[in-house]
Amino acid sequence: MKSVGIIFSNIHDQEIKELTASRTLASVPYACRYRLIDFALSNMTNAGITNVGIITKHNYQSLMEHCGSGKNWDLSRKNGGLTILPPFGDNESKMYTSRFEALGNAMYFLRSCSEDYVVMSDCDNVCNIDLSELVEYHIAKAADITVVYRRKYLPLDAEVKTRTQFDLDADNRITRTYIGKNHEDWANKMANILVINRKFLINLIENKEEFDYHSFSRDVLVRGVDKYRIFGFRFDGYYATVDSFQNYYKHNMELLDKSVRDALFRANGASIYTNVRDSAPCKFVGDGKATNSLIADGCVIEGEVSGSILFRGVRVAKGAVVRNSIIFQNANISEGSFLNCVVADKETTVLSGRTLSGHETHPYFIPKGSVI
DSSP, X not given: OOEEEEEESSTTGGGGTTTSSSSOXXXXXXXXXXXXXXXXXXXXXXXXXXXXXXXXXXXXXXXXHHHTTSGGGTOOOSSSEEEEEOOOXXXXXXXXXXXXXXXXXXXXXXXXXXXXXXXXXXXSEEEOOOHHHHHHHHHHTTOSEEEEEEEEEEOTTSOOOOEEXXXXXXXXXXXXXXXXXXXXXXXXXXXXXXXXEHHHHHHHHHTHXXXXXXXXXXXXXXXXXXXXXXXXXXXXXXXXXXXSHHHXXXXXXXXXXXXXXXXXXXXXXXXXXXXXXXXXXXXXXXXXXXXXXXXXXTOEEXXXXXXXXXXXXXXXOTXXXXXXXXXXXXXXXXXXXXXXXXXXXXXXXXXXXXXXXXXXXXXXXXXXXXXX
């Protein structure tokens, strides 16, 4: 049975306001040469999903430039392929504020599809998951909805955030869904990936006023536990939730560990794809050196880089030191500057002799295009 993919590009923009002021969360740079949407797109194409719609809301110019025709994900096709779904509606429609309202804006796309199942994913999850196994599991359970979850310990001292969690029976059918905050216990936490029968989804959206449905999590997953066949699919592979600026920094830094990189990029032999650009290799000049870092093509290193992630086209001048930092595309770190625990957005310039330092729990952020 074939599936169609739906990716939500803007749902979690407010959680990382520093990086989403001029772009969607989906197009936030990640792991030296990728964007967050690359993981959702790659998971779908690796599962043989060749019809994918990306629901957008605002600030999606960079997302369109990155995705292009979908060629890099084998989605440049005459039938199906990659479709950008901008806000759409009549005079009575409003800009969506929830996943359920966003699906209402994509009804034309859903009705035009012929696939039996819809695989939906947010862009705040970084993982390499076999979605074909998820769909097969969904079919075997004769489920209406199957939700991917992780078994996770939620300590009391963690940052307080609202989470969708589940109780399951011996057959993995969800018996209770609740939306709560962190607690000192193990929990089955939603991974923001699910599969749902397409006609069932269309029926939910078309009759949302009759059902009084506004939120997919609260109204369908919470209130619908006894009404619908909702199952859980446990995922135990590497998974990173990019739900705060601090976690964005933390999970990028994790990738400096080769075992973590392998767990993400080499899981079950499945690759993560991105928009490939033909740039010159990284160039080291004079005494320039780098240790334990991820450095993209097009960079020029004359100074010292350690424990850092540099995206395409970054220049580190002679005498400059960059440590434990994430530097976006085409940034320029001038001579004699020192950076520690800094996240510099694209096309920023740090002038000569500057010293900028944050902490691993609170990195210092430089907005896009700034001159420091």
